Amino acid sequence: MTRHSAGIATSIAVLTLLLTGCTVMAQPEPQDYTGTWVLEGADGDRATEFTVSADRTYTARNIPIDLACRTGNAASSPPGCANGEDSASFSGRWTVADGDSPGIRFYFDDHFVRQGYATNGALGFYSGSLDVPRPDYLFVRSSSD
Structure with missing residues (x-):
């Protein structure tokens, strides 16, 4: 390979990396999910929420059955x-x-x-098909976070 060919090949490789690197959407980081997520429109003592901790644990409160019980198998489903x-x-x-x-x-x-x-700063959950235009449940970050 000539010096000129090597320079062109290197330029193409760098350009390819730059272009593909710019088109890849950044995945959210784990800390982007920490905090309390409340069902849109819910409030009060019986609010439906996920509290997501930085230690990779969570607590779910008052989650609708069709959202919590995906499999229908009591042995592998939440209480x-x-x-x-x-x-x-x-x-x-x-x-x-x-x-x-x-x-x-x-x-x-x-x-x-x-x-x-x-989904646009929220967490969308589907209880059925993912092919519907919007999630069945939309959780937004609690204003106290």
Whole structure:
């Protein structure tokens, strides 16, 4: 390879890295999810919320059953799923979702519960299909955070 060819190849490689690096959307960092997330429009003592801690744990309060009980299997679902209750409260661990859909994945007793998708500064949750135009549940960061 001539010196001129090597220079062109290097320039193309650098340009390719710069262009592809600029088009890749940045994944949210773990600290972007810490805090209290409240169901949009909910308030008061019975507010529906996820409190996400920096130590990768969370507490969920008053989560609607169709959101908390994804599998229908009582052995791998949070408490309240098998009791016919309207909501469930539980805690567990969380991870940042990997792949093309930024968000946070919630686990209870090492079983996947649900993923919240990062949506314009909120967390959107789907209880059915992901093909609907908007999430079934939208959680916003608590104003006290």
